[in-house]
Amino acid sequence: MYMKCSAPEKVGDLFNRMPEKDVVSWAALLSGYAHNGIAYKSIGVFGDMLSDETKPDAVAMVKLLAACSELGILQQALCLHAYVIKRAFKNNIFVGASLIELYSKCGCIDNAILLFEGITDKDVVTWSAMIAGYGVHGQGEEALKVFDRMVKHSDVKPNDVTFLSILSACSHSGLVEEGIEIFNTMLHEYQLKPGPEHYGIIVDLLGRTGELDKAMEIVETMPNRTAPHVWGAFLGACRIHNNTKLGEVAAKSLFRLDPNHAGYYILLSNIYAMDNKWENVTNLRTLIKEKRLKKVSGQSVVEVGNDICSFVAGLTPIRFMEC
Missing domain, CATH: 1.25.40 (Serine Threonine Protein Phosphatase 5, Tetratricopeptide repeat)
Known part of the structure; x- marks a missing residue:
């Protein structure tokens, strides 16, 4: 509750006073810090969790991998991937999809592709994660190929998240006609109701190419x-x-x-x-x-050796985390 109310500062003492902590408690802390934009604390929480001899389950691993995705730290991604293999989580489809997302956001699309192709029973979550990964890297054509392969050569039907991923990939690559066609397919062929996120991407897609009246x-x-x-x-x-x-x-x-x-x-x-x-x-x-009112400054994060450096326009880069 405190995490979802954007009050992470109230959580630490409360968590420490808990007489018994199980994997659910730790998972709530992991995801809560990521939810409040301080995902780097989730990595420390995971270390404390292991020191407390609490073994993570698949749900906790998914939350941890999602938090790490927010940071984009490749070195940490490799370590967590090794842990997933060691703990025999690699056959869990949700963990696999989270790893695909993690590698994509860490700039290592090749590892994401290897993971994706190595999964034999791909479900809609896995397909959507790979499509989104190509979209993050601006490879809209490749995302369209994966979407076409999913629709025509598998028994898996795309859902609203899949369409969100492919529409986003089209937007990042400026594929206007393809994006409009897929949006119409979502409406008429699959009878899915678009949400505000879908409309937002279509408006962004048309807007990027100057089609303001259509937007x-x-x-x-x-x-x-x-x-x-x-x-x-x-x-x-x-x-x-x-x-x-x-x-x-x-x-x-x-x-x-x-x-x-x-x-x-x-x-x-x-x-x-x-x-x-x-x-x-x-x-x-x-x-x-x-x-x-104050505008939140844009921030870039770069991994240099064992350090994670944060850059804000006009300010000196600062080291905010050590791997």
């Missing part, structure tokens, strides 16, 4: 038009293609749905600046100060 049509036909990230994708596209009129429409909805997100105000401010509407820029900047 707006998609937004207007959505059953639920209250998803901030869909409007956010549309606003980002308006920023790329400097469309002030549609940008204002998107921003108006976003300010109503999520009034305390600084990024939306800054995006609209940048659109106004590109259109030389400096008075509007000043008004937005003043509003940001009055509301005391």
Whole structure:
């Protein structure tokens, strides 16, 4: 509960006071830190778990691998993969899919492919993980090949997560026609109901290629038009293609749905600046100060030897973790 309420600082003492800790307790701690953006603590928790002589089950391993995926540490991924083999978890389909995701996010797509091809009984989770892996690496054509192979040469039917993965791969690679075709296949052939995430990706896909009018049509036909990230994708596209009129429409909805997100105000401010509407820029900047909003800085993480270094634009890189 505390982890899902974004209060991880309240968890440590509570966890330490537990008279008995089982694998469920440790798994909750593992996933909780990752959920709150401090996945590196999950690695330390796993070490403490082993020191406490609590053996992880498949569920705990999946949560740990997911946490490690957030960090993108290849050295740690190799160690955890070895542990999975040693503990005979490699035949668990969920652990296998998590390893595929882990290697993909660590930049080692070749290892992900080897794992995928080595799984004999591939289920929808495994197929979806491999498609998503290719998408992360911008290999949309390869993702389409895996999706086609799944649909035509296996007995596994794609689900909403599979379509989310393949649509995302199309978006990252700019495959507009293919993405629209797959979206229609999801609707008409598999009778699956798209969620806000699916609509968001389609809007992003059309927006990246400048098809703003078509993207707006998609937004207007959505059953639920209250998803901030869909409007956010549309606003980002308006920023790329400097469309002030549609940008204002998107921003108006976003300010109503999520009034305390600084990024939306800054995006609209940048659109106004590109259109030389400096008075509007000043008004937005003043509003940001009055509301005391702060934009979260983008962060890059690089693995150098045994150190993990974090980089933020304009700041000196800092070492925040040692493997």
